[in-house]
Amino acid sequence: MxxxxxxxxxxxxxxxxxxxxxxxxxxxxxxxxxxxxxxxxxxIAQEKSGLARIPDLKDPGAVQQFFLDEIQLGEELLAQGDYEKGVDHLTNAIAVCGQPQQLLQVLQQTLPPPVFQMLITKVPTVSQRIVSAQILAEDDVE
Incomplete structure (x- = not known):
């Protein structure tokens, strides 16, 4: 043999x-x-982390709609004085944005410095959670 x-x-x-x-x-x-x-x-874990409706990152239309919805919701919450939730939604938008640096520059010019600092602090963790959620969704095809 x-x-x-x-x-x-x-x-x-x-x-x-x-x-x-x-x-x-x-x-x-x-x-x-x-x-x-x-x-x-x-x-349930995704809902608790605020990422319940992450779009399929391979679908440009879904990502664009998610981005626009998160920007709008973030702006509305900031206008109401709910900075924590507003920043969460803006951070979700940044995480799926095709050009996050340009968006961050615009937000830096429009947001009060403490709110912008809160946003900058959350960007890395939210971006990582979105990537992780996407990987889980792809792995869960059984």
Whole structure:
């Protein structure tokens, strides 16, 4: 038996092993229940983090609509004096913006310095959460 043959047999065994356990996992009566529970928990976590309706970043129309909605909502909340939530929405917009530096320059000129500083502080964490949420959404295709 040559090394090629043993590699082929090993590969076939690995594939067979994967197929067997995938079928076993999917035929488990609690599989769908656990999958729904995991998705529900992810949705709750996203809602708590303020990222419940992150668009598909591959869909330019959805991203543009999300961006415009977040800018509008952020401006409305800032006008009402709710700086914390207003900054959260503006930060979401920056995270999906194609040219965040230009947007930050505009916001720096229009926002009061303390509010702009609050915004700058939140940008890295919100951007990372949006990327993470997008990765989770892509990985959850089962």
């Amino acid at each position: 040559g090394s090629r043959e043993s590699t082929g047999i090993g590969g076939a065994l690995l594939i067979g092993y994967c197929i067997y356990f995938d079928r076993k996992r999917r035929s488990d009566p609690n599989f769908k229940k656990r999958l729904r529970e995991r998705r529900r928990k992810q949705k």
